[in-house]
Amino acid sequence: MWQLHQFPLCPFSRKVRLLLGEKGVGYDLVRESPWERRDEFLDMNPAGQVPVMIDPARKILLMDSMAICEYLEETVEKSAMINGTAVNRAEIRRLVAWFDTQFFADITAPLLRERMEKRLVTKESPDSKVLREAMKAAVRHLDYTDYLLDHHNWMAGSTMSLADLAAAAQISVTDYLGGIDWKNHEQTARWYRGLKSRPSFRPLLSERMEGITPPKHYDDVDFDL
Amino acid sequence: MWQLHQFPLCPFSRKVRLLLGEKGVGYDLVRESPWERRDEFLDMNPAGQVPVMIDPARKILLMDSMAICEYLEETVEKSAMINGTAVNRAEIRRLVAWFDTQFFADITAPLLRERMEKRLVTKESPDSKVLREAMKAAVRHLDYTDYLLDHHNWMAGSTMSLADLAAAAQISVTDYLGGIDWKNHEQTARWYRGLKSRPSFRPLLSERMEGITPPKHYDDVDFDL
Structure with missing residues (x-):
């Protein structure tokens, strides 16, 4: 195991x-x-x-x-998530790197530092300027995912791929830490509701980080904007 | 093309x-x-x-x-560089990520900022404290590559792989910017001499970045420690 x-x-x-x-x-x-x-x-x-x-x-x-x-x-052959032609696979990997690197650096990393590490480790107050910048970046990033999802049902094309899992991973942590304002991001919200309802997602949504409570909509599969 | x-x-x-x-x-x-x-x-x-x-x-x-x-x-089938069993391939990819992320963040990125961007873009003087830290980190990283090369001829095993190319890419930029003290790193130096003598490496070594001159040993294939 x-x-x-x-x-x-x-x-x-x-x-x-x-x-x-x-x-x-x-x-x-x-x-x-x-x-x-x-x-x-x-x-x-x-x-x-x-x-x-x-x-x-x-x-x-x-x-x-x-x-x-x-x-x-x-x-593991089941549910291939880096799929399609070599060009499709390159696009999936580009987007995984985008979420793992750009989204993480702009949004997830500052939120983890300000709202998790400062609370649990260094016992400092969060820096509101850093939080504001991260939340502004979140709007820009969700504009981009809205744009991607305007063109096809999933981040990298017509089928679910590792790009969707990478995006959902970053977005779910950001959402747990109160960093996402879903208003005006209907495309990404609809995609995210679909992902949240999958069995693979349920165990993540029910877990809690000690000392940090997520907003009420966090584990609600049918959350409204 | x-x-x-x-x-x-x-x-x-x-x-x-x-x-x-x-x-x-x-x-x-x-x-x-x-x-x-x-x-x-x-x-x-x-x-x-x-x-x-x-x-x-x-x-x-x-x-x-x-x-x-x-x-x-x-x-492109020729010269496979992510090769071997799934476990071997995971080790190659782990090391590529190590050089692309850790080595880059600790050494290459600060050197590029202090010795390239500040000279060419912002016209500031380099921060000697940042440079000292990067060069200390380079010693730690070359201790690690010495350790890897103590166990096998190439970074990720007995054959050349993308891990070697990723390492050589970071090390060559760092070396161009004067960030590497080769003393006491005989294992990595021997490996690097071998890579430098390959036809794939030659075009890189002969190129220059405007306004920045590399140290004399930079393009010398048989450089001494």
Whole structure:
């Protein structure tokens, strides 16, 4: 059985969990708080990041969320999520990188720092200027996902792909931390309602990060704008 | 013919160029300075980053350096660089992400900011504290590559892979900017001499970034420690 080392608000772990869920691959969760920088964890992953995925019986140790997703794509045939022609696959991977890098840097990372790390780790007050900037960036990013979803039903084309899981992972963490104003983003909201209602998404929505309460609409599958 | 939009000191463009070179795929270079944020370029790539690879005849537009590398792996059989079992491939991708993310953030990015952008764009003096930190980080990172190369001839195993090209791309830009003290890193230096002598590497070593002169050993294939 796979062990997935993660914490509930890690967007990269969520991406891997959504993929595991879609593919019907079982796993146990192991809680890791990477900001504690435990020696045993750093010995395992010198990058000091979750997710880390381990199969102790087969002595397999996987790190880096995209490397884990590519591994799952290569080894589990069910529900292929990097699919289509080489050009389609390049577009899926471009968008995964977009959500993992740009969306994360502009929105998820500052929200995690201001609303999670400052509360749980350093006991500081959040910087309202940083929060305002992140929420402005969220509007820009949802304008872009609205645009993508104007052209096809899913982020990268006519079928669901890893780009949707990467987007949903970032958006769900941001939404948990109160960073998303859904007003005027009907396209992305409709897409997100569809994803939230999938069995792969349910376990994520019911989990809570200690000391941080999400807004009421967070786990509501039929949330209104 | 492919067009590769890039600038000479972009490590991600260098990774793609090394892969194109190893695979014997021809391309034209198109100079792009992403810090100018040209409208036409942002319309093409909203992330505002190079490399971007275009085949105008086939109307193919590829973005994100890892998506481009995966595309080349899938479409050009020669010189496979993400090779072996699924576990081997995961290790190659983990290390590519390590060099693209950790090495870049700790060393290449601060050096590019202090020694390229401040000279060419903002006309400021470099911050010697930031440079000192980056050079300390370079020692730690080369300790890690020495460790990897203690265990096998190439970064990710017994054969050359995309991990080596990603590492060489970051190291070569860092070395151009005077950020590497090769002393006490005989393992990595030996590996790097081997890479520098490959035909895929030669065009990179002969190019210059306007206004920035590399140290004398930069393009010397047989450089001493």
